[in-house]
Amino acid sequence: MTYDFDEIIDRTNTDSFKWDKYKDRDIIPLWVADMDFKSAPPIINALENVAKSGVYGYWHTPDELIEVVIKRLENRHHWKIQKEWIVWLPGMVPGLTLSCLVVGNDGDEVMTTVPVYGPFMRAPLATRKNLVKVPLQLVNNRWTFDFDAIRAAITPRTKVFMLCNPYNPAGTVFTKEELQTLSDICIEHNIVICADEIHCDLILDETKKHISIATLNKKIENQSITLLSPSKTFNIAGLGCSFAVIPNDEIRSKFAAIRSIIQPEVSAFAYQAALAAYRDSEEWHQQLLVYLRKNHDFILQEMNTFKGFKMQPLEATYLAWIDTRESEIENVAKIIEDAGVAISEGGMSFDGKGFIRLNFGTQMRRLEAAIWRMRKVLF
Numbered sequence: 001m002t003y004d005f006d007e008i009i010d011r012t013n014t015d016s017f018k019w020d021k022y023k024d025r026d027i028i029p030l031w032v033a034d035m036d037f038k039s040a041p042p043i044i045n046a047l048e049n050v051a052k053s054g055v056y057g058y059w060h061t062p063d064e065l066i067e068v069v070i071k072r073l074e075n076r077h078h079w080k081i082q083k084e085w086i087v088w089l090p091g092m093v094p095g096l097t098l099s100c101l102v103v104g105n106d107g108d109e110v111m112t113t114v115p116v117y118g119p120f121m122r123a124p125l126a127t128r129k130n131l132v133k134v135p136l137q138l139v140n141n142r143w144t145f146d147f148d149a150i151r152a153a154i155t156p157r158t159k160v161f162m163l164c165n166p167y168n169p170a171g172t173v174f175t176k177e178e179l180q181t182l183s184d185i186c187i188e189h190n191i192v193i194c195a196d197e198i199h200c201d202l203i204l205d206e207t208k209k210h211i212s213i214a215t216l217n218k219k220i221e222n223q224s225i226t227l228l229s230p231s232k233t234f235n236i237a238g239l240g241c242s243f244a245v246i247p248n249d250e251i252r253s254k255f256a257a258i259r260s261i262i263q264p265e266v267s268a269f270a271y272q273a274a275l276a277a278y279r280d281s282e283e284w285h286q287q288l289l290v291y292l293r294k295n296h297d298f299i300l301q302e303m304n305t306f307k308g309f310k311m312q313p314l315e316a317t318y319l320a321w322i323d324t325r326e327s328e329i330e331n332v333a334k335i336i337e338d339a340g341v342a343i344s345e346g347g348m349s350f351d352g353k354g355f356i357r358l359n360f361g362t363q364m365r366r367l368e369a370a371i372w373r374m375r376k377v378l379f
């Protein structure tokens with residue numbers, strides 16, 4: 001079956017976070033990371049079935065979903081996990097926060113690289129940890145770790161390293177060598193890695209492969225928390241279904257105990273959507289990737305024609321990361337917004353001042369219209 005990713009869906013006045021931010025304004029929203037595509041039909045059917053049941057009590061995780069996840073990790077990540085290692089969550093961000101909460105004591109340090117998805121910086125602070133930020137570096141047109149800077153920033157109080165892989169916002173898929181070095185450093189200093197892999201099924205560069213850092217060796221597996229979800233790939237982020245894979249019994253029991261008293265259970269809608277996504281929607285997923293690769297190539301070409309804008313090719317995600325520092329325009333995001341396109345300003349959201357992030361998970365017609373609007377104010 002062929003899916004129509006060109007179909008324009010009117011999301012205005014639907015209480016969509018992405019679209020209603022600019023209610024009653026003629027703005028093409030290319031900011032927050034949700035896509036404008038209709039979900040895969042098996043997901044829509046699954047949600048209809050839950051809705052029709054008419055009873056919406058508490059649910060436990062469907063056995064089949066657990067089996068599907070275990071098989072998926074074995075087949076796609078080459079990772080054999082045990083059923084007991086999985087803790088289900090109503091979102092990834094709660095998983096980031098819980099990870100910071102359960103490892104170390106008040107005043108210990110959580111390290112992350114920047115620029116990065118905002119909650120990586122907020123979760124440590126919300127859990128009374130000190131945040132240590134190490135900048136990524138651009139090497140051969142690719143954003144990657146600066147291991148000397150990471151080593152230099154480690155202290156005896158560094159307890160957690162928050163890893164985003166693939167990376168939001170720079171789109172990097174870290175190589176085995178990069179992950180191995182990071183893993184060696186974390187093992188040497190007894191640092192737990194919290195790996196957010198929400199974007200792992202959105203690989204655009206077909207020469208790249210996602211590797212879960214926990215699969216490198218048993219030691220790092222035992223000091224890792226891996227967070228996963230079908231939500232970005234299958235565009236079901238609003239339903240809230242994620243999970244943590246935590247092989248270490250001590251970390252997991254603390255994580256699960258606190259989770260159960262501060263977070264709601266995952267809903268039947270979310271579980272059934274996740275099952276339909278992973279079990280029945282692979283064809284849709286493959287066609288989505290073809291569509292996103294075209295959008296990526298279009299945006300890459302267009303962004304690099306604007307004076308002072310520089311975009312590196314993304315290896316993964318639908319989130320373009322654009323360096324606008326040489327444009328010498330102070331408030332690029334505002335100027336683009338006034339022209340009718342909303343993007344994310346890099347400084348506030350990601351600690352990447354002078355950069356913007358553009359979400360190209362939308363119909364090509366909308367992207368073309370957005371570029372046309374931007375051309376009126378950028379040269």
Ligand SMILES: Cc1ncc(COP(=O)(O)O)c(C=O)c1O
Nearest residue numbers: 033091092093117168196198237
């Ligand atoms: C790296 C990363 N983690 C987590 C999230 C959000 O996950 P959730 O909505 O499940 O909390 C996003 C959303 O863009 C993300 O990019």
